[in-house]
Amino acid sequence: MTLAVRYTAARTLDTAPAVTVEPGPGEVLLAPAYVGICGTDLHIFHGDMDARVSVPAVLGHEMSGRVLKVGAGVTDWRAGDAVTVMPLHWDGTCPACLAGHQHICRQLDFIGIDSPGAMQQRWTVPADTLVRLPQSLALDRAALVEPTAVAVHDVGRAGVRAGERVVVVGGGPVGVLIALVARAAGAEVRVVELSAHRRKLAEELGLTTWDPAAGDVVEAVQEWSGGAGAEVAFEVSGAAGGVETAVEVLGARGRLCLVAIHSRPREVNLHRFFWRELTLVGARLYDRADFERAVELVADGTVPAERLISRVVPLAEAPAAFAALEGGGDVMKILLDCTDGTEGAAA
Template structure:
């Protein structure tokens, strides 16, 4: 079977390896599509070299069908459409014992800490499977994981209907957060530098702001009647955004750090102190976030046609990352399936 692996120094390698039967408690998935994301980009850039073992078959946004079922696996059958919640926790650490298994202190994030989905046949623990309804095509099903990220971010913020939220960054996750927040009843504005992305976001009915041409603090104050935003989501990963986010939030507002920052950032703690702001991290997701994400895609809430910019072959994965890095695409999917079917 073919795989795509990170081999270091920003290089990917397409190769062939032998597949294996699923072990006890595992299922084998015939992978259909894998989405490329910002975390993958951090891997390719070498930012996670201290964490990953190379060669690493990566990828964790995916869809596929069950190809084989291992011993001691109940409730799953060959041919079922699935995606994977790529978290494998130990169940014994203090975080797990406190009910926070999704951020286990010894978490195996599958696709980073262990082999991921960019392989045609992929063995995973059965407990990571999420069943997909027949009505969701497999290309759209590959978006469940990033939608679950957005659901978790919004849920973590405790945003409620009729509140105002600012999303800093109009990339894939920023757009999904905006869509989910609006679906939950909030009013949302998106700050984005790139004019093409702003146009896409505006096409979805959101207010947008170019911070290079408009003072974003004054704009948000006017939009909120002088109060500031109830919630600010920092999704851009830019140092300037982290420094500026506290100036967009209302008194006792909330800032949610969504982006992965590869180095420590300067934070305006004086402003955090002065306004009694909450500064929250939002790392991954929980099972309920995946279930909600499946429902949102199935109900047509998520603009899947906009989100999927294009589909590429495994051989074109390296070139596709150039567009991910330069913001020339929302979501690029890699067609891993040998049959290339969309549904």
Template sequence: MTTLAVRYTAARTLDTAPAEASPPGPGEVELAPAFVGICGTDLHIFHGDMDTRVRSPAVLGHEMSGRITRVGPGVEGWQPADAVTVMPLRWDDTCPACRAGHQHICRHLDFIGIDSPGAMQQRWTVPATTLIRLPHALPLDHAALVEPTAVAVHDVGRAAVRAGEKAVVVGGGPIGILIALVAQAAGADVRIVELSAHRRALAEQLGLTAWNPADDDVATLVGAWTEDAGADVAFEVSGAAGGVDTAVEVLGVRGRLCLVAIHPKPREINLHRFFWRELTLIGARLYDRSDFEKAVTLVADGTIPAARLISKIVPLTEAPAAFEALEGGGDVMKILVDCTGDSPDTADTDTDAAQGAAG
């Protein structure tokens, strides 16, 4: 069977090309991806920043929802038409990290959609062990946000956020917004620091408070908010040197800094402040199955207002242009690629229209 796939071929070059879909082997299932989100890692690949890891031509995409089309030999508990998302991780189960129970940071991890073919195609074969069941009533476009929500769930868990704590999220893109919503659902009082007026406005519409670091003295605002105690936890999601400085500066005594963003080069950091206030630095990478299962619940029950976070849905053939739109910034949050071949007439729906539909 010949299908269509979005492929990375070289820096800043994507194409849509035919791909052969072979029957699923033992322990595998074939999926028909419905919606696939474009994330920051996909943009890093598009820029050529991950050429030492990604083998071209590479099919991208790991934030997805879809349905099973075929089940391979030995697969039990799944059948065609089941709605699923995929936890896109394969580990070796033998390295020290795996033996310690941390399979998601396996030394030889295969991140599906980066190290092996991803979901941005009309048919996709994956191990049955990666499947996460979706509720029947959950719209598949909303379900495409389960994977990034699982990232947020893992981050909030790693930071050990507790009810009543004050949390600062530096960076109000999709992951930053999701972290803020998950932390708020855990009972934290949350503030977002974000340069983009569009993203700040969306955060406010979702019931969050957002500050502009270009106009506001964030340290002063935090002081007034916390009665000079400082924040209990900060999440660095911006990936910028200034974001690191802000995240360290806002923390109070024994505050926790959760590093979420991927920083491609070393950053200077104020270690004296870590010493003086006994701060803690926490790394947070990916997720485990329990994070995914909680993310499904949060999206399905409306804690995560998925419809309001989806800025645009484009057909598979327009995915290359969507990457360029995201690269240019502007008034977008999350763009989904419709892999079904039946993209709706509302493919160019902007955020405001999407919010209206959700309301």
């Protein structure tokens, strides 16, 4: 019997038999290997997205796995292929799609939120969502391709250039990934993070961090930049204080990239935007080029995915894993192992 983890009510998950849907035309049946738990999954778990998800809901969109079976008309994939999924399905007809921005389609199906996700041992998805993985890439590491694609998209939206000073406010998984991708683009990077555990991990990856509780971050940026301020800031904390910091550290014509999901409106110092001619850009999701670049960065070790994985637990232990992440502490990324013992981590 194959299993699925389902969200049934606020802070409530259960395990149930996975419903295997045979792949129809243009579809592929996958055996997920590893699935990461992300911040959006936690938002759902808290009940914050009940108006959007259909209960019971199978969550999960950060994944790696293998093809089991292909449906009619699928010619590019075969059983055994190692893959990840770009979990977006768009209508192709709305104004955003017609303008080439399918990832922000007005009718976007974000797979794992709006439709069943990867926290199950059998998963059927459209074949055009698959992204090929190198045979040499371990599948546990490959589960971090999706959040790395987020970081690639964010750095691209902010227009980060070599030599620029970049401040990342929030040193969780996505914040650290943004810092790594920005560094790979040639930027000088600082990560602002309250958690000592997360700061330590970032520093072990060669990143410089600041503890906002230990000193004035704005003053630190002024000293670092010779009074010029940072060219780019990323708000990844989701906190009101993080927004304020991200705005205040920017120099003339600096760019603020908003990454975090803010569940309520925030006060923003618009006078600072006027006075310094700042730019605010939103960054949501990714496109296929971002995903393919993310595969490269994880595969070549630019993004040391294994260092971000705090633990790997069996799929059936998902409720405890969600509780551990909710409680904070010394946790960065937890992966759910969806295999039945016959699929190794290595491809």
